[in-house]
Amino acid sequence: MSMTSTDSTTKPGDRIGVLVADDHVTVLEGLAAIIGRQADMTVVGQAADGREAVELWLARRPDVTMLDMRMPVLDGIGAVEEIRRHDGAARIIMLTTFDTDTDIANAIKAGAKGFLLKDAPREDLLAAIRSVHAGETSIAGALLTKLASGISSEALTGRELDVLALLAQGKSNREIGANLFISETTVKSHLRSIFTKLNVLSRTEAVTVANRRGLVHL
Structure with missing residues (x-):
């Protein structure tokens, strides 16, 4: 070298x-x-x-x-x-x-x-x-x-990070559920928690904030 x-x-x-x-x-x-x-x-x-x-x-x-x-x-x-x-x-x-x-x-x-x-x-x-x-x-x-x-925001769980990663790929709730072998209702529950922890109101905003924080990479 x-x-x-x-x-x-x-x-x-x-x-x-x-x-x-x-x-x-x-x-x-x-x-x-x-x-x-x-x-x-x-x-x-x-x-x-x-x-x-x-x-x-x-x-x-x-x-x-x-x-x-x-x-x-x-x-x-x-x-x-x-x-x-x-x-x-x-x-x-x-x-x-x-x-x-x-x-x-x-x-x-x-x-x-x-x-x-x-x-x-x-x-x-x-x-x-x-x-x-x-x-x-x-x-x-x-x-x-x-x-x-x-640091001050509440950390996402492993499952929430999984959901977020699929969300960043443009997957629908049904597709996220199929990928993770969970129901759409459970996906929606995880999304509500993600939105609260990231202090966002929409899927697009969640992906944007997650990318800025290094939680997902677009």
Whole structure:
């Protein structure tokens, strides 16, 4: 496996050494360029997948690691968990194009100290690196509100999630019942419960909210 990195594994002065991992070359190179232009930062490695990121982390021991949540071979969550098995204090920021409650919660549960959307302003990106390097947690206020909203709502049961998944596929109550070997009356009961827990009034709204929260994937 080839690993792309900066020419030197040592950090000039007291710069923050940053490892960046993303499977999209343009995103990876863009992040590296932004970080590399900062007087107090230097890029110590670039990886194209989660496995490569873990190997580079072990070789370079960066101060801060930025991981794309969805990468081939090993995803961002898996990479965070592996890195933290080597160092529970590792400072990691998760990058994603998604902002579902589940994504945010999974990143935090895995041990990420920061959570950023890829389209976040450059200033937010750099501020997150500096904050996480300083031992702080960096999650945008809007994302925290979204997470709190998801956590505060009552969790769906396994059967309700099954019904919701079929609902997202456009199945009718009769089709959902046939797939799950339950009656239409039971399906309707589950739907009422789902609507209440998701605080929605229609099937379409339920699917939309569930998709936003990462409960279903369209």
